[in-house]
Amino acid sequence: MSVVLVALSVSVDGYITGRDPGAGRGLGDATMLFDWYFDGDTPSQVFDGFRLSEPSARVFDALAGRVGASLVGRNTYDDSGWVHxxxxxxxxxxxxxxxxxxxxxxxxxxxxxxxxEDAVAAAREAAGDKDVALMGGGVATAALAAGLVDEVILHQVPILLGGGRPFFQSLPGHVRLRAVEVVPAPGVTHLHYEVLR
Structure with a gap:
């Protein structure tokens, strides 16, 4: 069965966008959350145009190679310009x-x-034997609250944004995680957790 994972770039203080994100404004003033996609010498084998550091390319391509479907919330969809x-x-x-x-x-x-539940089920069916990647704080929180997430991956960028959209919203209870892998890389630390049930 496919794995459901959450994987996003996040600031140390937990934001996935800068201030004032929205349609036509992108993710706000937080482009530095994605500098690690382009600050290296190793081209991604999955995403054209991405040039990462060697450790980031290893982590990123292994993760991207697993994805068979993506599920996003409406804010992330609009902010990212996928409406076009x-x-x-x-x-x-x-x-x-x-x-x-x-x-x-x-x-x-x-x-x-x-x-x-229906969104994750539809994405799982489309993914086949590959994994489902969730994007956006609302979708991540709803899926965690419903017990549907297997892995949480934080690409933590060493910056305090001080505002924006938080990665996680209020959960009805604790979600326990177990560290699987920590990979330091230039401009980012990749933190991979398994959700404990």
């Missing part, structure tokens, strides 16, 4: 969880309006 087409992964279909209509979705994008 595209997706967070070059080959994986994109599922969008939203209670609002999403006009003009492109091929490879699917709207799910019936809740996190």
């Amino acid at each position: 087409g595209g997706a967070p992964h070059p080959t994986a279909p994109l599922f969008v969880l939203s209670h609002r209509p999403v006009p003009g979705m492109s091929d490879g994008q699917t709207l799910v309006t019936t809740g996190i």
Whole structure:
């Protein structure tokens, strides 16, 4: 069965965007969260144009190679500009969880309006024997609260943003994690956790 994972770049103080993110404004003033994608000499084998440090390329490509479908919330979808087409992964279909209509979705994008359980189930079916990657604080929190997440991966960038959208929102209880791997790299530390049940 496929693994459901959450993997995002995050500041030390827990933000995945800068201040004032939104449609047409991208992820706000937090582009430095993604500098590690382009600050190295090792080209990604999965994403064209990404040049990472050797340790980041090893972690990033291994993770990206596992992904068979992506699931995002509406804010992440709008902020990232995927409303005009595209997706967070070059080959994986994109599922969008939203209670609002999403006009003009492109091929490879699917709207799910019936809740996190149905969205994860649809993404799992599309992923086949590959994994489902969740993106966005709302989707991550809803899936964690529903007990649907198997792994949490933080690409922690050494910066305090002081504001923006937090990675995790309020959870109904504790979620215990077990560290699987910690990989320091230039400009980022990759923290890989297993969700304990």
